Amino acid sequence: MKNITTKNMKTMKKWILCGTRKIRSGGKYLRKWGCAKVQIIAEITYMCPCKCWFCPFRNYSSRETMNIRFFAKAARVFAEFFKGQVLKLIISGGEPSVLPNLRQYVDYAKNLGYYVTIATNVFKPEVLEEAKPHFYQVSIDYWGEKHDKIRGVQGLFSRALKFVEEHENAYIRSTIMNDNIEDIVKLAEWSIKHGKPLFAMPIKGCKIGLELRKLRKNKAILIANHCPAGRKQLVIDPKGNIYPCIFYRKHLGNIRKQPISKIYEKAKTIKPFPCLNQ
DSSP states (O other): OOOOOHHHHHHHHHHHHTTOSOEEETTEEOOOOSOOSSEEEEEOBOOOSOOOTTOTTTTOOOOOBOOHHHHHHHHHHHHHHTTTSOOEEEEESSOGGGOTTHHHHHHHHHHTTOEEEEEEOOSSHHHHHHHOOSEEEEEOOSOTHHHHHHHTOTTHHHHHHHHHHHOTTEEEEEEEOTTOHHHHHHHHHHHHHTTOOEEEEEOTTOOOOHHHHHHTTSTTEEEEOSOOBTTTEEEEOTTOEEESOSSOOOOOEETTTSOHHHHHHHHTTOOSSGGGGO
16 A cells, blocks of 8 residues: 655645635645646546436436547647646546546646646546546545445445555545535545545535534545636536536537637636526
8 A cells, every 4th residue: 555645645735726716624724836727627528337416417418528639729728828827637527537548638738738637436447547647536425335326336436445545646536415424524534544635525505514524624634615616617528618617517608619718708707606506
């Protein structure tokens, strides 16, 4: 087992913070560090073996994937528009590891100067290892068999946990919901034991439990306390459509049809926590 060092723990926490304005950890708000002006989330494919009830794409019939040529073009557009800023890109889906050429996406983004994270459920760990991003954001929302049952893939929990344990640059990302508070407490305890940070993001309507409030005092747990939608975060889908958030699918424009400057001006008008008004 490889535990990350204290120095690497701090680096990883700063990386998670980048692009998010306020994060509460250890009972205090952490300061910004080299923050990207905007965090870009590229949904490069909607293919995924899981059937999570809370996934915004669960009813999508599309198996559409962003081809590498368009990905390269979009990545260049963002890099040029936010020139001089820290460039942060999260490659997401669907499940990115279903794409055998995932390494191409990562390499191209790195060559443009992006710091790259892959958001994954670890369906195909061998593809993830070959891709070699800067960080892996591993999605685990429940503990044990409950995770597998809700995701619909047997053995996914143990596979994901093993991946986080064996990779120094991997951490758990959990969505806080009303039915998984106890599970996240267990995940947080596991993360602390293994010297890893855990990033948790509440979904709308979630009532955070007392136990989780206690964990906020632990410096290893990062709980988002600010909404980056629009102003500090842009999401691009395989067709080039731009949204402020993976959960708030307000269409801001299409990078194929409108200049990114106009799209971003519209994005900056989004008020925090827009999903609460849906």
